[in-house]
Amino acid sequence: MSDFILEHHPEDILLNGVPVANIEHADDILTASSSPPGFQVHLNESQSWANDNGCETSIPKCLCQIFGPRQKSYPSFHLGGKVIEHVQKACYLGLWFETGTSNIWREQYKVKAKKATTAANVLLGLDRFVGALPAWDMRTLYMARVDPYLIAGCEVCLDVNAKSLKLLEKVQCKFIRRMLGVGSRSMKAVLFSETGIWPIKYRRVYLALKNLCHLIELKDAERPAWNALQESLALAREKKMSWVNDLCIVLRRLDPPVSLEIISDWKVEAVQSTMKDVKKSMEAWIDTQIETSSRTKDLLAGRLEMDSESGKLIKKTLDFRHYLRVKSADHRRALTRMIVSSHSLAVERRRWTERGRTVVPRELRICRFCQESVEDPPHAMFMCDHPELMQLREVFLSKLYAEVPEIKGQFSNPVAFFAGVLHRREITPVLAKLAFDVLKVYDATPMWLADVYATN
Incomplete structure (x- = not known):
């Protein structure tokens, strides 16, 4: 059966292609199964364990989600003789999941984009109380208060849905434009070349690759995350839906595209090489945009910036430019x-x-x-x-x-x-x-x- 039925306390998560009996985090417990009978068995075992250890289950905090093709009716599940509420949207450990749609991460992007917008508006409104903040201070506040929402869950939910990614890009571009004091029609590439901030789509996939390096290093420890990665890699090699397959899709959509070898066994060095390729792709995109636009090619193409370490003029595609420090x-x-x-x-x-x-x-x-x-x-x-x-x-x-x-x-x-x-x-x-x-x-x-x- 292709459906995934999950119960969580208090919230929920979907494991990509890997049915798991129980996952615990502090006082939160997630139970998963690939069949309704199997899921009910897990619930019964959880209740039996709670009874034997003198624990009380809070039924109102328990929710369940069913993933897979839509059906006319769904089975009901019981915990301690009480029915568990079935929901379409739920959150577990900061990650939102949505059923009834092809994009299970849609709610994740909506929630994080909304929170990022709120944080950005607060920072942009500070000038009414403390006066105009220096650009570097605004950049620091952005990285501390806005960026965490924009990259939230990037190690798990990859940006295969362009519409959802645009929600995050909109928040990022709006904040940087306000920080620089430029209009909404300004080029996007200069927002990043002048501030040293990475475009969010490059930053998110770069962090996902960094997390992949960590997962690869878990091989000798025989951690569940390592086993899940191997299952996902096997599915990708068979050209089936998986986290690894989504990662390859996101990398191919970069401009210029980046490739990730999945045939041979992964080594940390190979993934780190791909991370360097992502950075080069980002710099190539920015350089191309600046060098081909009539608005910037005369002044900014091939521009040299003084390097504080060597004291020489060098080319820096992304950097916090010195003129932004004018008081x-x-x-x-x-x-x-x-x-x-x-x-x-x-x-x-x-x-x-x-x-x-x-x-x-x-x-x-x-x-x-x-x-x-x-x-x-x-x-x-x-x-x-x-x-x-x-x-x-x-x-x-x-x-x-x-x-x-x-x-x-x-x-x-x-x-x-x-x-x-x-x-x-x-x-x-x-x-x-x-x-x-x-x-x-x-x-x-x-x-x-x-x-x-x-x-x-």
């Missing part, structure tokens, strides 16, 4: 928006379809002041001849050349100049102030619109 929250957000292209300049705003306006080709997103060049961050900060902007630029350049005199005359175009100035940490606060002042000037004047096109 002024307004200046920090303005510079961040300029860097990740989430600002109010025409090059970004006219790519949107809003207020009945169509998308404008990039070459027609002209500067609202000089009406000569594309209105992008390098032009606005370092090229436009608007008097107010030139005055701001003169103040910035005087401080820049006083602090870094060797940079004068090094760059031939504004994009290269912006990229070259960006990694000079000693001038970052002044650069952030320039970004803030420049955006303030542009926001005070309506954009130059070019909605009429000549036709042949």
Whole structure:
């Protein structure tokens, strides 16, 4: 019989393909069987043990779930002569299970996403009481209070259901965007490249592989978890549903995909190699997104970051960028928006379809002041001849050349100049102030619109 019938005290769990008589955790007991008669036998034995040891069973706290194809009617089960309640959703040791659906983990994702949202909203609302928190502090709070909900159960419930995974991704992206001060239309890849936070789908499968290393190390101890892993591996080799098969599916869906060898016996070293491949896949995805997008390829592609240990400029795909440590929250957000292209300049705003306006080709997103060049961050900060902007630029350049005199005359175009100035940490606060002042000037004047096109 394919059904799995589980009783738990107080809650419930499904063991993937392995019927188990009893699992105990503190005062919680889980009983499982692959047939109704067998399950009732286990219940009778549990009650007999309780009677012999002077224990009392709390029937209201006992629940049962039935997994498998839907049936017109389900059998009832008794413990101590009383009927056990049958439920569709239940939790055991922090893991939620749902019957009546092809995705038994659906409730797990919903509950954890809701709790993560609650925690995220509390953290994002702290500024009303303590003022704007530094970006690093917000990142620390995220890892301590939000991330645990997003990775909860990742060692067991793998992300084979894309719809459920999106619930977690939505919470993560919303929090990071608010932390950086960028809009909802900002690129996803830059959320991770600028903060050093892993995309949740990569982080969850990486932790699942890390747990797999632990399970493999249990071989000599003859632990039940090791035996369950071998059963799951055998099912995967027969191309049947199993935890190992789900793990292979998740790895293949990464961009670029990662493979996991299941033919030969697993070694910790082989799984650790796969973990490195997951990290490389994540970095390749982020690099590809940044290098192919017109919003970031000029400034962020191939960017070098100062390494604190070696003191040399090296490429870091993911890192908490130094400009996020600027103390002024307004200046920090303005510079961040300029860097990740989430600002109010025409090059970004006219790519949107809003207020009945169509998308404008990039070459027609002209500067609202000089009406000569594309209105992008390098032009606005370092090229436009608007008097107010030139005055701001003169103040910035005087401080820049006083602090870094060797940079004068090094760059031939504004994009290269912006990229070259960006990694000079000693001038970052002044650069952030320039970004803030420049955006303030542009926001005070309506954009130059070019909605009429000549036709042949």
